[in-house]
Amino acid sequence: MSEVLVVVDHVDGAVTKPTLELLTIAKRLGEPSAIYFGGGAVPSVLAEHGAEKIYQLDDAAYTDFLVAPKAEAIAKIAGDSSPAAVLLSSSAEGKEIAARVALKIESGLITDAVDVTADGVTTQSVFAGNFTVQSKVTKGASVITVKPNSANPEASAGAGAVEAVSVDISDAAKGAKITDSQPKAESGRPELTEAAIVVAGGRGTGGDFSEVEAFADSLGAAVGASRAAVDSGWYPHSFQIGQTGKTVSPQLYVANGISGAIQHRAGMQTSKTIIAVNKDDEAPIFELVDFGVVGDLKTVLPQATDEIKKR
Ligand code: FAD
Numbered sequence: 001m002s003e004v005l006v007v008v009d010h011v012d013g014a015v016t017k018p019t020l021e022l023l024t025i026a027k028r029l030g031e032p033s034a035i036y037f038g039g040g041a042v043p044s045v046l047a048e049h050g051a052e053k054i055y056q057l058d059d060a061a062y063t064d065f066l067v068a069p070k071a072e073a074i075a076k077i078a079g080d081s082s083p084a085a086v087l088l089s090s091s092a093e094g095k096e097i098a099a100r101v102a103l104k105i106e107s108g109l110i111t112d113a114v115d116v117t118a119d120g121v122t123t124q125s126v127f128a129g130n131f132t133v134q135s136k137v138t139k140g141a142s143v144i145t146v147k148p149n150s151a152n153p154e155a156s157a158g159a160g161a162v163e164a165v166s167v168d169i170s171d172a173a174k175g176a177k178i179t180d181s182q183p184k185a186e187s188g189r190p191e192l193t194e195a196a197i198v199v200a201g202g203r204g205t206g207g208d209f210s211e212v213e214a215f216a217d218s219l220g221a222a223v224g225a226s227r228a229a230v231d232s233g234w235y236p237h238s239f240q241i242g243q244t245g246k247t248v249s250p251q252l253y254v255a256n257g258i259s260g261a262i263q264h265r266a267g268m269q270t271s272k273t274i275i276a277v278n279k280d281d282e283a284p285i286f287e288l289v290d291f292g293v294v295g296d297l298k299t300v301l302p303q304a305t306d307e308i309k310k311r
Helices: 016-027 068-081 092-105 210-219 227-231 297-311
Strands: 002-009 030-035 053-057 085-090 109-113 124-125 131-135 143-146 161-164 197-201 222-227 252-256 273-278 291-294
Touching: 002 016, 002 068, 016 030, 016 085, 016 143, 016 252, 068 092, 085 092, 092 109, 092 143, 109 124, 124 210, 197 210, 210 222, 210 252, 222 227, 227 273
Parallel strands: 002 030, 002 085, 030 053, 053 161, 085 143, 109 143, 197 222, 197 252, 252 273, 273 291
Antiparallel strands: 124 131
16 A cells, blocks of 8 residues: 655644644555654654654754755655655645645645545635635645645554654755744634634624634634734734635634625635624625524624533
8 A cells, every 4th residue: 555644743742633634634545654853752643543654853954944854854755655645734834845845756736625535636625715626636646735624533543653764954955044933822722724613703893802702712612803803903913714814624614793705705615514693684604604693793692602601
């Protein structure tokens, strides 16, 4: 069975859920091998989710510089092992690494897949969400970035054989050094692009996100915002969802006081279940929802929050 490389995202050894989703997808395509950048014990969760082999790369170059050293190392492993596919998460870093790897190993690249079948056919939403396309890499190993929440992580025991790999990183790959980094503000909520549930607010909040946040917290959800809310200075720009913001694909998306402009849809319409709360029953968002509530979010959300807290 062909090897399928999965590039692991982790924070100090805590492996992210999208990585476990990638391992689940990798099992459809072949035999999963994880590529783990970092020292110390390799997290057992990788073998528990099917990794037969784990390439461990421990070198300061991978944390001291921007993505080029990682891309060089992944390309080296791919060159040696001739995998069927290389899977990465569709984060900003994942996509940049994927592009560099595809170039180095002269393979086709597909970004932002929301599904990958066993024969390597991917599904993507393109042109600001106007089309859903299916495509397949026809040249070399398939380099694919997959959006979070595209699969349910499935536990399955893999051998988890760790192989230490040392790659001579070129000087060219050390062109951009990280000189400072700021810790993310801790909200206690899940990361927006990885969350299983996203509760978003728009201009209809009137600038007060307290009901949106309380409802999100009752569900353990991440909070997002429309551009109108962000441009008004009501919520930080990093929480904007849409064409010029982040793309989310959660199990459940709840849009509150958001009209459903095409540019907003582009960032959320691949969500599995969509609910909208809007006081205008003709708001375009109702065209794409699974459930719609016509009402004032200031009334609906506190009631919904109370009900959920009772359970
Ligand atoms: P509005 O369109 O003003 O809608 C507010 C909604 O709230 C209305 O439907 C109203 O009925 C409802 N409402 C009002 N009060 C209440 C209440 N009390 N309770 C319930 N409902 C209420 N937008 C994005 O979101 N993301 C992007 O990335 C993005 N990128 C863009 C890129 C470009 C190039 C351009 C041109 C535009 C972009 N936009 C983007 C802007 C987009 O076109 C819309 O203007 C924006 O999405 C509107 O935000 P909104 O739905 O919050 O506000």
